[in-house]
Amino acid sequence: MASAEVLAGVDIVALRLGEEGELQLLLIRRAQAPFAGEWALPGVLVNGRSADASLDAAAERALQDKARIAPAHLEQVTTVGNADRDPRGWSLSTVYLALLAPDIALQHDDLRFVALAEVLQGRQALPFDHAQLVAQAAERLAGKAVYTSLPLYLLAPRFTVTEALAAFQASLGQAVQHTTLRGRLEKMKQHGWVLDTGDKNQPRMGRPQALLEHRPQQRGGFVFDRSVLS
Amino acid sequence: MASAEVLAGVDIVALRLGEEGELQLLLIRRAQAPFAGEWALPGVLVNGRSADASLDAAAERALQDKARIAPAHLEQVTTVGNADRDPRGWSLSTVYLALLAPDIALQHDDLRFVALAEVLQGRQALPFDHAQLVAQAAERLAGKAVYTSLPLYLLAPRFTVTEALAAFQASLGQAVQHTTLRGRLEKMKQHGWVLDTGDKNQPRMGRPQALLEHRPQQRGGFVFDRSVLS
DNA sequence: ATAATAGTGTCTGTGAGACATTATGTA
DNA sequence: TACATAATGTCTCACAGACACTATTAT
Numbered sequence: 421m422a423s424a425e426v427l428a429g430v431d432i433v434a435l436r437l438g439e440e441g442e443l444q445l446l447l448i449r450r451a452q453a454p455f456a457g458e459w460a461l462p463g464v465l466v467n468g469r470s471a472d473a474s475l476d477a478a479a480e481r482a483l484q485d486k487a488r489i490a491p492a493h494l495e496q497v498t499t500v501g502n503a504d505r506d507p508r509g510w511s512l513s514t515v516y517l518a519l520l521a522p523d524i525a526l527q528h529d530d531l532r533f534v535a536l537a538e539v540l541q542g543r544q545a546l547p548f549d550h551a552q553l554v555a556q557a558a559e560r561l562a563g564k565a566v567y568t569s570l571p572l573y574l575l576a577p578r579f580t581v582t583e584a585l586a587a588f589q590a591s592l593g594q595a596v597q598h599t600t601l602r603g604r605l606e607k608m609k610q611h612g613w614v615l616d617t618g619d620k621n622q623p624r625m626g627r628p629q630a631l632l633e634h635r636p637q638q639r640g641g642f643v644f645d646r647s648v649l650s
Numbered sequence: 651m652a653s654a655e656v657l658a659g660v661d662i663v664a665l666r667l668g669e670e671g672e673l674q675l676l677l678i679r680r681a682q683a684p685f686a687g688e689w690a691l692p693g694v695l696v697n698g699r700s701a702d703a704s705l706d707a708a709a710e711r712a713l714q715d716k717a718r719i720a721p722a723h724l725e726q727v728t729t730v731g732n733a734d735r736d737p738r739g740w741s742l743s744t745v746y747l748a749l750l751a752p753d754i755a756l757q758h759d760d761l762r763f764v765a766l767a768e769v770l771q772g773r774q775a776l777p778f779d780h781a782q783l784v785a786q787a788a789e790r791l792a793g794k795a796v797y798t799s800l801p802l803y804l805l806a807p808r809f810t811v812t813e814a815l816a817a818f819q820a821s822l823g824q825a826v827q828h829t830t831l832r833g834r835l836e837k838m839k840q841h842g843w844v845l846d847t848g849d850k851n852q853p854r855m856g857r858p859q860a861l862l863e864h865r866p867q868q869r870g871g872f873v874f875d876r877s878v879l880s
Numbered sequence: 881a882t883a884a885t886a887g888t889g890t891c892t893g894t895g896a897g898a899c900a901t902t903a904t905g906t907a
Numbered sequence: 908t909a910c911a912t913a914a915t916g917t918c919t920c921a922c923a924g925a926c927a928c929t930a931t932t933a934t
Contacts, residue, residue, distance in 0.1 A: 426698065467656045468740035475732070478731070514742075599925085602887080604923095622932075624933080625883070625934080628885095628932065645896095853905085859912085859914095
């Protein structure tokens with residue numbers, strides 16, 4: 421039945437929130453052809469022999485094996501398939517969006533974070549159709565940030581409103597009123613998704629910040645019944 | 651490179667709005683093993699030899715070749731992959747949701763519509779993991795019906811408010827206030843997605859119904875900034 | 881005291897929800 | 908006239924948006 425088979429894999433768009441509130445993308449230096457030596461999305465091929473229990477498991481394996489990273493959130497974005505995207509021939513790739521905590525550390529120098537904007541604006545080229553895959557994953561994040569709490573997965577479990585604002589603004593690509601976000605966090609508290617720790621964080625100057633805790637009650641983000649942004 | 655390949659295909663969950671306002675699912679009698687003779691989702695295998703330009707093109711081909719149907723709307727839902735879903739071994743399937751106009755006609759008797767509820771409630775069994783794929787596609791439709799105009803693709807291009815109500819209620823699985831829907835249709839008119847034809851449709855009794863026209867301005871549905879349902 | 885940052889309060893606008901009321905046709 | 912169905916109007920409520928104002932810390 422080999423005549424009915426095709427080259428398939430998963431590619432991971434793993435994002436982290438940088439110090440300056442910008443989104444960063446995880447890249448890995450490819451060890452093998454094609455495009456050996458170039459910086460690309462981490463990914464793995466899937467086939468019966470790799471003994472992945474499922475496609476989602478393959479996505480987790482890609483992050484775990486290549487970067488020793490366990491994402492705070494992982495979701496499938498889309499699957500692309502055509503004859504042009506891989507020089508080896510007709511191929512499929514299932515794209516996953518991974519959100520990482522901000523304190524993620526990289527193990528070795530074949531791994532690297534670059535500013536997401538560098539890729540989206542074409543200043544950092546990527547092999548295959550990876551730049552396009554990144555754009556689709558970023559759109560998914562921006563789309564869901566409008567009506568869910570997904571950006572909170574970019575933060576440590578204990579976070580401040582200011583950090584949450586940065587996560588939402590980075591995800592959406594535009595400013596959000598802090599009062600709006602406070603209202604949403606209040607709503608999440610009522611459903612057990614966020615709780616007040618009672619602790620405070622002291623910034624260099626100014627009033628101490630309340631420390632909140634993110635307590636996801638199910639896969640994915642909390643769903644609001646309205647959109648931010650007008 | 652055959653050792654890195656895997657069995658892959660697309661499966662289509664094609665839905666139509668029935669006379670009594672219920673959603674119906676398109677099934678096809680399988681011609682080949684495995685599960686030859688059983689009713690299943692229409693689908694095709696993808697591989698380099700089938701000369702599909704892309705995965706989306708393969709989805710269109712599945713509907714076109716097997717049922718001579720061009721859907722009003724087609725969108726990718728998800729890709730599932732594991733070792734158990736196909737007796738031939740580890741396999742991938744990309745699931746598409748197709749919305750059909752209500753006047754769709756079937757060409758031959760290897761095609762058939764069944765009530766979606768029959769499948770969701772397990773009274774109509776399907777081979778492979780097709781019942782689960784159907785459930786995921788139905789969830790996608792219900793989820794999007796909350797904040798987009800997607801159910802309108804289940805109607806003829808010219809439709810009445812009553813028909814639109816039926817489409818939304820079937821998609822959501824619950825009642826919608828007609829005033830809410832009218833408000834949303836009004837909003838769509840302002841953006842060119844719906845227009846008043848000026849014509850009327852006369853039901854057996856009662857006041858004539860205004861005939862509206864659905865004019866999609868881009869792929870997918872019109873996106874509202876609030877949720878129906880509280 | 882002053883600057884910096886966090887947090888609250890107020891007012892407006894939009895659109896869903898519920899329900900009553902009016903409009904327009906057939907039998 | 909009675910009935911059936913479509914369409915509109917009214918009132919309430921939740922929540923985003925904008926922005927003013929208060930609170931709590933460091934220097």
